[in-house]
Amino acid sequence: MPARHAVVLLSGGLDSATTLAIAAAQGFTCHALSVDYGQRHRVELTAARKIAGMLQAEHRVMRVDLAGIGGSALTDPTIAVPESPSEGIPVTYVPARNTIMLALALGWAEVLGARDIFVGVNVLDSSGYPDCRPQFIAAFEALAALATKAGVEGAHVRVQAPLIQWSKAQIIRAGVRLGLDYSLTVSCYQADELGRACGVCDACRLRRAGFLAAAVPDPTRYA
Amino acid sequence: MPARHAVVLLSGGLDSATTLAIAAAQGFTCHALSVDYGQRHRVELTAARKIAGMLQAEHRVMRVDLAGIGGSALTDPTIAVPESPSEGIPVTYVPARNTIMLALALGWAEVLGARDIFVGVNVLDSSGYPDCRPQFIAAFEALAALATKAGVEGAHVRVQAPLIQWSKAQIIRAGVRLGLDYSLTVSCYQADELGRACGVCDACRLRRAGFLAAAVPDPTRYA
Numbered sequence: 001m002p003a004r005h006a007v008v009l010l011s012g013g014l015d016s017a018t019t020l021a022i023a024a025a026q027g028f029t030c031h032a033l034s035v036d037y038g039q040r041h042r043v044e045l046t047a048a049r050k051i052a053g054m055l056q057a058e059h060r061v062m063r064v065d066l067a068g069i070g071g072s073a074l075t076d077p078t079i080a081v082p083e084s085p086s087e088g089i090p091v092t093y094v095p096a097r098n099t100i101m102l103a104l105a106l107g108w109a110e111v112l113g114a115r116d117i118f119v120g121v122n123v124l125d126s127s128g129y130p131d132c133r134p135q136f137i138a139a140f141e142a143l144a145a146l147a148t149k150a151g152v153e154g155a156h157v158r159v160q161a162p163l164i165q166w167s168k169a170q171i172i173r174a175g176v177r178l179g180l181d182y183s184l185t186v187s188c189y190q191a192d193e194l195g196r197a198c199g200v201c202d203a204c205r206l207r208r209a210g211f212l213a214a215a216v217p218d219p220t221r222y223a
Numbered sequence: 224m225p226a227r228h229a230v231v232l233l234s235g236g237l238d239s240a241t242t243l244a245i246a247a248a249q250g251f252t253c254h255a256l257s258v259d260y261g262q263r264h265r266v267e268l269t270a271a272r273k274i275a276g277m278l279q280a281e282h283r284v285m286r287v288d289l290a291g292i293g294g295s296a297l298t299d300p301t302i303a304v305p306e307s308p309s310e311g312i313p314v315t316y317v318p319a320r321n322t323i324m325l326a327l328a329l330g331w332a333e334v335l336g337a338r339d340i341f342v343g344v345n346v347l348d349s350s351g352y353p354d355c356r357p358q359f360i361a362a363f364e365a366l367a368a369l370a371t372k373a374g375v376e377g378a379h380v381r382v383q384a385p386l387i388q389w390s391k392a393q394i395i396r397a398g399v400r401l402g403l404d405y406s407l408t409v410s411c412y413q414a415d416e417l418g419r420a421c422g423v424c425d426a427c428r429l430r431r432a433g434f435l436a437a438a439v440p441d442p443t444r445y446a
Contacts, residue, residue: 060291060292062287062288062291062292063286063287063288064285064286064287064327065285065286066330068283068285069283069285069330069331069334094330095329095330095331095333095334095371095372096326096327096329096330096333096370096371097330098370099326099329099330099366099367099370100323100326100327100330102326103319103322103323103325103326104287104319104323106318106319106322107289107292107317107318107319107320107322107323108292108318110318110319111292111318130369130370130371130372130374130375131369131370131371133369135369136366136369136370139362139365139366139369139370140366142362142365142366143322143359143362143363143365143366144322146353146354146356146358146359146362147319147321147322147353147354147359147362148318148319148353148354149318149353151353152353
């Protein structure tokens, strides 16, 4: 059987690391793509490199200057990361982020001849981000079929989001079964240069509650 | 009436310059977005700046390293730009380029509160690129409605492609009526540093034939 190639979006957080482990376990030759979009938690890019290395995936970092358009607490240093849950879509939402990242993944998939893109989006723990919902993923897959040379030639790309309906605890248990070392992952929106988490932002709260619910010791290093 | 804002993708070529002129003539406050994706014809970014200035549009250049994934004669210096028409989708096709550019435009539109994105794609003179077709634009608009905070809140973004069914001659006549100075635009895939065109690539051939068919003097500077 020829190698099946997949592009896997890898932020360096818990969800995308688990997604990469799942894709690798399914036998895909994985090409991990991290996007440097000017995020304040840049240490996650270092985490992504280590995770890709551990899972023997090729790793590339593409730079896109989303800080240039602002509009999010993750890219605009003048907007603070909230330390308590908010109503509606939070200020950590980055405009069109997943659309942009999937578009970049689609471009690389086309060059590689990969028919699968994996993305670690999750609707339950998504903090209300619109681009983490199943209908968004389905719409992107429909777009991909029309957008590319491969699509026109009948080689449709599948966008796989295996975690989309899972709880954080389910995600963590799946990763543990696959031998994933979660101490390498960084979820915190404002992790320090050493990858230590703040413990109070939305991402930290969801992560900590997930380890508790999964009854797995939390390996996160807190500042 | 409050100002209506539009993001306009502006490559610096003939089609996108005409699209910007059309959006401005419709009364939009225009925000022109050029994407520096590692294209060999980088002089088009200089052209874009001049065109935006002439049409009094804000102008931003976002950098995305598509050369990092290769796969196109426009981003990979080892693939030659063809000098005669080819069958099927040509090697100048850049994987997922319009998907990536529209995704960036969508992000900026969301930050600006703009409800309109203009893009100068054209199906007749598109050299067979899949992401220049009406069904691609419709699929992107459907995606945008699901992808963004604004979409979730009911403020759908329209993707306007006014040139999509026009011939090159129709485009040129429309631009001339709007007072557009086509000597500022650069279409050539391998223009030199001074913006002079090769005269033999697909883009040059389509452009030259367009001026001839429109019975408009061709202001292109050839090398």
